[in-house]
Amino acid sequence: MTNHDVPQGGFAEAGADLELVGLTKRFPGFTAVEGLDLTIPAGSFFALLGPSGCGKTTTLRLIAGLEEPTAGRILIGGKDVTTTKAYQRPVNTVFQSYALFPHMSILDNVAFGLKRRAIKNAENLAHEALRLVELDHVGGRKPTQLSGGQQQRVALARAIVNRPALLLLDEPLGALDLKLRRQMQIELKDIQSDVGLTFLHVTHDQEEAMTMADTVAVMNKGRIEQMGPPQELYELPRTSFVAKFLGQSNLFSGEVTSVSRTAMVIDASGTKIEVPLARAQRHTGHVTVGVRPEKVSLHVAAPEASAGRNVMGPGRITDVSFSGVSTQYEVTMPVFGALTVFAQNTSISSMHRDGDEVWLSWAVDHAFGLADDTDGASPRFDADFDTSMIAVQSRKNLEAELEGA
Amino acid sequence: MKGFGRYAIWVYSAMAFVFLLIPIVYTVAFSFNDARRTNIIWRGFTLDNWFGVCESQNVCLAFGNSLLIGVVATVLATTLGTMIALALVRYRFRFRNATTLLIFLPMATPEVVLGAGLAAQFLQAGVPKGLATIILAHTLFCLSFVVVTVRSRVAGLDPALEEAGRDLYGSPLQVFWRITFPMLLPGIVAAALLSFALSFDDFIITNFNRGAEVTFPSYVYTAAARGIPAEANVIASAVFFLALALVLIAQLTAAARRRQLAKTS
Amino acid sequence: MAFTAFSSSAATQPAVRRKSRAALFLLLPGIFYLILFFVTPLISLVITSLQEPDPLVFGRFVNAVNWQNYAAVIELYGEQSARSAGYAALATLFALLIGFPLAYFIGITLRPYPLLQSLALVLVIAPFFISFLLRTLAWKQIFSTEGPVSGILSSLGVLGPGEAITGTAFSVIFGLTYNFIPFMTLPIYATLVSLDLRLLEAGNDLYGSPATTFRTVTLPLSTAGVLSGTLLTFIPAAGDYINASREFLGSADTTMIGNVIETNFLVLQNFPAAASLSLLLMAAILVLVGLYVKRSGTEDLL
Numbered sequence: 002m003t004n005h006d007v008p009q010g011g012f013a014e015a016g017a018d019l020e021l022v023g024l025t026k027r028f029p030g031f032t033a034v035e036g037l038d039l040t041i042p043a044g045s046f047f048a049l050l051g052p053s054g055c056g057k058t059t060t061l062r063l064i065a066g067l068e069e070p071t072a073g074r075i076l077i078g079g080k081d082v083t084t085t086k087a088y089q090r091p092v093n094t095v096f097q098s099y100a101l102f103p104h105m106s107i108l109d110n111v112a113f114g115l116k117r118r119a120i121k122n123a124e125n126l127a128h129e130a131l132r133l134v135e136l137d138h139v140g141g142r143k144p145t146q147l148s149g150g151q152q153q154r155v156a157l158a159r160a161i162v163n164r165p166a167l168l169l170l171d172e173p174l175g176a177l178d179l180k181l182r183r184q185m186q187i188e189l190k191d192i193q194s195d196v197g198l199t200f201l202h203v204t205h206d207q208e209e210a211m212t213m214a215d216t217v218a219v220m221n222k223g224r225i226e227q228m229g230p231p232q233e234l235y236e237l238p239r240t241s242f243v244a245k246f247l248g249q250s251n252l253f254s255g256e257v258t259s260v261s262r263t264a265m266v267i268d269a270s271g272t273k274i275e276v277p278l279a280r281a282q283r284h285t286g287h288v289t290v291g292v293r294p295e296k297v298s299l300h301v302a303a304p305e306a307s308a309g310r311n312v313m314g315p316g317r318i319t320d321v322s323f324s325g326v327s328t329q330y331e332v333t334m335p336v337f338g339a340l341t342v343f344a345q346n347t348s349i350s351s352m353h354r355d356g357d358e359v360w361l362s363w364a365v366d367h368a369f370g371l372a373d374d375t376d377g378a379s380p381r382f383d384a385d386f387d388t389s390m391i392a393v394q395s396r397k398n399l400e401a402e403l404e405g406a
Numbered sequence: 407m408k409g410f411g412r413y414a415i416w417v418y419s420a421m422a423f424v425f426l427l428i429p430i431v432y433t434v435a436f437s438f439n440d441a442r443r444t445n446i447i448w449r450g451f452t453l454d455n456w457f458g459v460c461e462s463q464n465v466c467l468a469f470g471n472s473l474l475i476g477v478v479a480t481v482l483a484t485t486l487g488t489m490i491a492l493a494l495v496r497y498r499f500r501f502r503n504a505t506t507l508l509i510f511l512p513m514a515t516p517e518v519v520l521g522a523g524l525a526a527q528f529l530q531a532g533v534p535k536g537l538a539t540i541i542l543a544h545t546l547f548c549l550s551f552v553v554v555t556v557r558s559r560v561a562g563l564d565p566a567l568e569e570a571g572r573d574l575y576g577s578p579l580q581v582f583w584r585i586t587f588p589m590l591l592p593g594i595v596a597a598a599l600l601s602f603a604l605s606f607d608d609f610i611i612t613n614f615n616r617g618a619e620v621t622f623p624s625y626v627y628t629a630a631a632r633g634i635p636a637e638a639n640v641i642a643s644a645v646f647f648l649a650l651a652l653v654l655i656a657q658l659t660a661a662a663r664r665r666q667l668a669k670t671s
Numbered sequence: 672m673a674f675t676a677f678s679s680s681a682a683t684q685p686a687v688r689r690k691s692r693a694a695l696f697l698l699l700p701g702i703f704y705l706i707l708f709f710v711t712p713l714i715s716l717v718i719t720s721l722q723e724p725d726p727l728v729f730g731r732f733v734n735a736v737n738w739q740n741y742a743a744v745i746e747l748y749g750e751q752s753a754r755s756a757g758y759a760a761l762a763t764l765f766a767l768l769i770g771f772p773l774a775y776f777i778g779i780t781l782r783p784y785p786l787l788q789s790l791a792l793v794l795v796i797a798p799f800f801i802s803f804l805l806r807t808l809a810w811k812q813i814f815s816t817e818g819p820v821s822g823i824l825s826s827l828g829v830l831g832p833g834e835a836i837t838g839t840a841f842s843v844i845f846g847l848t849y850n851f852i853p854f855m856t857l858p859i860y861a862t863l864v865s866l867d868l869r870l871l872e873a874g875n876d877l878y879g880s881p882a883t884t885f886r887t888v889t890l891p892l893s894t895a896g897v898l899s900g901t902l903l904t905f906i907p908a909a910g911d912y913i914n915a916s917r918e919f920l921g922s923a924d925t926t927m928i929g930n931v932i933e934t935n936f937l938v939l940q941n942f943p944a945a946a947s948l949s950l951l952l953m954a955a956i957l958v959l960v961g962l963y964v965k966r967s968g969t970e971d972l973l
Contacts, residue, residue: 100570114574429809486701497694516910523712649800
């Protein structure tokens with residue numbers, strides 16, 4: 002059976018642009034995606050990062066055509082595909098559960114999309130794709146006879162063989178063990194740059210996103226909080242969510258006391274912290290600023306004040322965690338509570354011990370200022386980020402409120 | 407559970423299985439009986455009944471009717487029932503509760519009522535009773551069982567598989583034929599087998615709706631008064647062994663397949 | 672197979688339902704068939720139950736609104752109705768007592784041995800492969816006065832001279848129980864086989880003895896299967912008339928409501944009586960089922 006709704010061949014040999022304009026998806030009871038604007042340039046590797054329930058998988062399904070948007074438009078290669086069906090879009094998905102057809106052989110699985118498009122010599126192309134993922138020798142087996150890692154590679158081959166304008170990956174490495182995952186991360190990146198397709202990778206693993214992607218977008222509660230190259234996102238987070246979700250941060254809140262030509266100074270419970278204006282989102286009022294733990298140095302004696310460095314102290318080390326490459330110190334200070342410092346293990350013995358009194362310092366240029374304000378105190382367990390759970394909770398609150406009234 | 411307690415359940419179950427099999431053993435044994443007019447007292451072992459099963463009596467005719475009715479009713483019930491099961495699980499439509507009730511009711515209705523009702527209806531409509539009325543009646547009560555069986559299979563289908571099909575350029579029809587249907591097939595086959603078994607063994611509804619036609623169960627019932635011929639035992643035993651063989655083969659091949667999978671992965 | 676469908680097991684995450692014309696195309700043929708051959712006959716039955724005798728021709732009936740039919744049959748056959756309910760209830764109870772341990776054995780005890788488990792299931796279903804009538808007949812002949820059982824019981828003094836096992840309430844209930852054991856066992860098995868054994872381990876870990884764990888964990892979790900099995904047994908048993916008929920395990924003393932309906936319809940040709948009895952039987956069953964559905968919801972049931 003051939004399917005004439007799909008453009009026969011003529012798919013871009015390289016990937017195409019993806020543009021999302023005001024994309025919104027509402028389910029009965031909660032909003033999964035709200036007013037999303039996004040542009041992914043052709044041939045790039047883009048990561049959509051966020052906690053579970055933030056809307057990233059819904060966004061993926063909207064782009065694939067598996068869900069219909071409530072509002073907004075989707076453009077692929079400049080063409081508006083919002084109203085087209087999934088089987089008419091030049092988009093392929095690598096599913097989280099792989100979704101290999103259990104009643105077909107591996108080869109038939111990979112050739113499925115080609116045959117629906119009536120591509121000639123589909124079997125040869127399928128073999129080629131399997132060779133790319135080094136699984137040509139299992140072409141005759143059934144999916145249940147392969148390991149998880151092998152299934153994942155078959156799912157990838159099945160999608161890539163169609164040379165889609167856009168390849169969507171829905172947390173494809175989630176079920177693999179650490180070593181295999183690292184291997185696959187490198188392989189995926191290689192394949193993407195070799196073949197030149199546009200990849201959209203959805204994940205909750207920040208390390209994965211930062212390693213593989215050219216651009217990362219952090220999503221929270223249906224919206225994109227910040228988007229940019231991994232390094233920019235990491236070194237200059239703009240919101241407290243990004244600062245805390247991507248890596249760890251030490252955050253301080255206070256009033257801006259003075260602003261010079263290049264920097265501003267805030268007073269955080271008595272300690273002065275200087276932040277360059279170029280790295281601060283807000284320059285007046287009550288702001289939250291922060292610094293990454295690996296940028297902080299520990300001193301056994303109070304360091305001399307010098308221009309270009311922020312100093313804090315004294316505090317006491319309350320926890321030491323050795324993790325191979327670095328040691329994580331928890332430093333408790335009377336006003337700020339527990340702060341985190343990463344020190345690279347350049348020597349074999351530990352540099353500081355539990356209970357030591359230490360001072361902290363870091364370069365002013367490493368500080369960042371956030372756009373929103375937090376009071377810094379975080380509960381033991383993170384609040385629920387899942388949009389549907391948030392909806393359930395709001396409804397319960399509303400019901401409780403109505404009952405009380 | 408320690409000591410005696412642990413073995414108690416094995417002993418009990420063994421006894422229960424023996425209990426379940428007693429009438430079967432009895433029926434099979436008496437198919438070899440050298441019976442005269444009645445097959446109640448054991449006279450002696452003979453294979454004549456098995457070899458000459460269709461010679462006298464009308465057992466084979468009745469058996470043939472039962473087969474024909476079973477096949478036709480199964481085809482009808484399975485087709486209609488699978489369509490309903492798909493609609494129930496996959497689509498939203500109004501009057502869902504009423505429809506579910508309508509499908510469920512025949513299973514909750516005692517066979518006497520179903521039989522009497524259909525017979526009354528045919529009477530009122532002036533339709534003469536015969537093979538056709540039996541087939542129509544059987545299709546009716548098999549329908550609900552098919553829906554229930556297939557429905558649970560449809561509900562257990564991973565939606566991601568069909569989404570993958572759509573993602574890979576399959577039109578709705580292609581997705582159905584190449585992905586959904588092959589995966590439903592085991593459930594549909596199970597439903598068809600169940601339907602055939604129900605139809606073949608049915609007596610009550612058939613009795614109300616047959617004219618002069620005879621099915622195997624109704625033959626047995628009428629013959630029960632004067633004594634069932636051993637040929638009936640032969641047919642019943644043959645069916646039993648055939649069914650048993652089919653089921654055992656299915657189970658053993660499944661077990662073999664499982665072992666093979668465990669080896670290769 | 673189908674009997675697993677009667678247990679309410681946890682389903683996998685279902686796809687969101689779509690709204691489409693295809694639903695109508697899929698539903699209509701089957702629904703039409705049901706309406707034609709189920710709903711209409713029921714209506715026919717109602718009409719027939721209200722008929723009255725044709726004043727001109729004996730043995731014929733004309734349409735009327737004769738409510739007396741119902742009163743008459745209740746009065747005439749009250750005893751048989753009560754007996755039917757009683758027999759069916761007892762048969763259900765015995766089937767439960769026999770079937771539950773069997774289901775436990777197959778679903779839980781045999782779990783480490785999948786091949787044995789399959790074979791055990793085959794043994795439970797095996798009786799279905801022999802015609803229902805022949806099974807019952809086999810018991811009749813085993814219990815007959817010429818058979819071995821009678822002989823043993825007579826010499827033991829349990830059975831008096833001239834007494835028979837067949838034709839008594841005992842033999843009818845025995846027959847009913849035997850025939851419906853698989854109907855009771857399979858739904859319970861279906862529920863127990865998907866019981867997470869780790870729950871039982873958790874019960875033991877939290878200081879429950881085997882008996883307590885069974886009572887507080889296993890039993891409540893098997894309720895769905897027990898209810899399915901009970902319905903699947905009681906409903907057909909109540910309307911059964913094979914076991915109770917004279918040719919099989921019954922006698923004139925053990926007529927059940929099914930026998931009455933059959934006699935009225937096929938022998939006496941008293942269609943209004945047969946029809947009104949049928950509808951009364953159906954109404955009683957529907958009340959029972961309604962209570963069950965209220966408990967678990969229609970989706971679960973189907």
